[in-house]
Amino acid sequence: MATPINLSVMKAFDALELFNEARSELTAEVVARELRLSHATAHRFLATLEAASVLTAVRRGVYAPGPRLARLGRMAEELAPLPASLQATLDRLRQGLEESVMACRYTPRGPLCVAVSQADRPISVNIRTGTTLPMLSTAQGRLFLAGLAPRDRKNWAIGQSVAQAALAEVEPLLEGIRAEGHALNRGDNEPDIAAVSVPVVSQGRTVLTISAFGTLGRFGPEVQERAARQLKEAAAELAQDIGPTKHT
Amino acid sequence: MATPINLSVMKAFDALELFNEARSELTAEVVARELRLSHATAHRFLATLEAASVLTAVRRGVYAPGPRLARLGRMAEELAPLPASLQATLDRLRQGLEESVMACRYTPRGPLCVAVSQADRPISVNIRTGTTLPMLSTAQGRLFLAGLAPRDRKNWAIGQSVAQAALAEVEPLLEGIRAEGHALNRGDNEPDIAAVSVPVVSQGRTVLTISAFGTLGRFGPEVQERAARQLKEAAAELAQDIGPTKHT
DNA sequence: AACAGAATCTCAAATAATGAAATTTGAGAC
DNA sequence: GTCTCAAATTTCATTATTTGAGATTCTGTT
Numbered sequence: 102m103a104t105p106i107n108l109s110v111m112k113a114f115d116a117l118e119l120f121n122e123a124r125s126e127l128t129a130e131v132v133a134r135e136l137r138l139s140h141a142t143a144h145r146f147l148a149t150l151e152a153a154s155v156l157t158a159v160r161r162g163v164y165a166p167g168p169r170l171a172r173l174g175r176m177a178e179e180l181a182p183l184p185a186s187l188q189a190t191l192d193r194l195r196q197g198l199e200e201s202v203m204a205c206r207y208t209p210r211g212p213l214c215v216a217v218s219q220a221d222r223p224i225s226v227n228i229r230t231g232t233t234l235p236m237l238s239t240a241q242g243r244l245f246l247a248g249l250a251p252r253d254r255k256n257w258a259i260g261q262s263v264a265q266a267a268l269a270e271v272e273p274l275l276e277g278i279r280a281e282g283h284a285l286n287r288g289d290n291e292p293d294i295a296a297v298s299v300p301v302v303s304q305g306r307t308v309l310t311i312s313a314f315g316t317l318g319r320f321g322p323e324v325q326e327r328a329a330r331q332l333k334e335a336a337a338e339l340a341q342d343i344g345p346t347k348h349t
Numbered sequence: 350m351a352t353p354i355n356l357s358v359m360k361a362f363d364a365l366e367l368f369n370e371a372r373s374e375l376t377a378e379v380v381a382r383e384l385r386l387s388h389a390t391a392h393r394f395l396a397t398l399e400a401a402s403v404l405t406a407v408r409r410g411v412y413a414p415g416p417r418l419a420r421l422g423r424m425a426e427e428l429a430p431l432p433a434s435l436q437a438t439l440d441r442l443r444q445g446l447e448e449s450v451m452a453c454r455y456t457p458r459g460p461l462c463v464a465v466s467q468a469d470r471p472i473s474v475n476i477r478t479g480t481t482l483p484m485l486s487t488a489q490g491r492l493f494l495a496g497l498a499p500r501d502r503k504n505w506a507i508g509q510s511v512a513q514a515a516l517a518e519v520e521p522l523l524e525g526i527r528a529e530g531h532a533l534n535r536g537d538n539e540p541d542i543a544a545v546s547v548p549v550v551s552q553g554r555t556v557l558t559i560s561a562f563g564t565l566g567r568f569g570p571e572v573q574e575r576a577a578r579q580l581k582e583a584a585a586e587l588a589q590d591i592g593p594t595k596h597t
Numbered sequence: 598a599a600c601a602g603a604a605t606c607t608c609a610a611a612t613a614a615t616g617a618a619a620t621t622t623g624a625g626a627c
Numbered sequence: 628g629t630c631t632c633a634a635a636t637t638t639c640a641t642t643a644t645t646t647g648a649g650a651t652t653c654t655g656t657t
Contacts, residue, residue, distance in 0.1 A: 103637085104637065107613085107614075108613070108645095109645070111397065111401055114403060138647085144605065144606095145646090148605085149355040154479035157463075162603070167479065171425040172477070172479055174420070174424075177418035216416070231420055351605090353607095377636090389616055389636080390614075
């Protein structure tokens, strides 16, 4: 049903995902172990990425991020089609709410996290940009579904091999979401994690969701209501930023 | 002789290279044409990159850079093992010399451009980070060769299938480079392009080159001398920044 | 010098990628 | 609403590429 995915390319990006602050260099041994590949195959991925300047060989057998990856990232930041004001808006909301805030875009597989502003506390809930959330069990997913016409919702379920029964089960929730203008999540997707989400609507379509999220204990009724209000104001501003585009 | 390279991964990065300021979106048609693939294969690469969040689907058939690419780029900028002061140093040199300035690292395939500071003029010579230069015909390549022990130089030629005769031909040049402490290029690699390069030497090894480059007409003897002097001073400072590391 | 472990290379077998052709989608005309 | 058609997406037999076991090379230690 779906376009087959190039598995080598996925693995190459999986390898890049192994870098983090605590691991600024990669060896074939780490790649082989983490991605469950042979040592020879892991080495070949690293050698390929080095040949492409995506990685740089620090010394024999040890690789670090390379200049091309940095350049492609800068290019992505300059060209990606998000409102210019999105990150600043998220930062402002985060300061006002004192919780983490994020924005998601619709994809058929689920809401895609495209920007985050993490709460300032030493330890807080975070999500990585590029993460795709489940559609049926998250506030963001339900907002996107609530914004679709019934036929589009049905086609979505068919396209993603989701049982019509599962879709029918959330229809009452979607009704409530449309009435309230925001969606809540209290542990439905992740235990002990709450979220309040509102849609950014441009030309009758939900083009983004923005959400405040954190631990359940921090999200009582008053916080929820305050968050929903502030998120809605921000969403209205963002919708004006987006305005009419050729994406109709 | 060398580790085989994964061709699918290379093609995926070739596809990413098609974005630029004038082209912020990609279609399968463009990818197919530019990379000489079938329409179906081009679509599959785009779908793969979209599934990996490296691209984002703007609408059916149209793709833009995605959040994961931006994130990986930021990660690369944070983790890549360059001296922290490198870019500032290049910027300062550019201002002093009023020419473009760049830094290269050694790879067996040739000098890899890892940082650039482009001259302020509306039109000036530039190079893209991630570009690998030829080894024998560039000032940077000759500097790296000049800094290798004769046996290492011979092994390099064997490893890269370079004829020993070609290597022997540049030996007198390398001798001159070692005596002067810098290397010149006046159209040897690219017609009408001149470069002055100096090595950044740490623990007896040439770990970087820094170069000023521009059109031939702007690089008279006085400019060359002035550039060499300023580049050498900067190289000495950078070498101290690098200092003793575990890269011995 | 010898040795050992890690990194790199080789190549036959297995698997995945490719592209021609079929199918689906969606915009525009009526 | 239906129909048309170009573009996008999917299918599947064939071909090319990828994989990993094992061989070879490299390098640090003694």
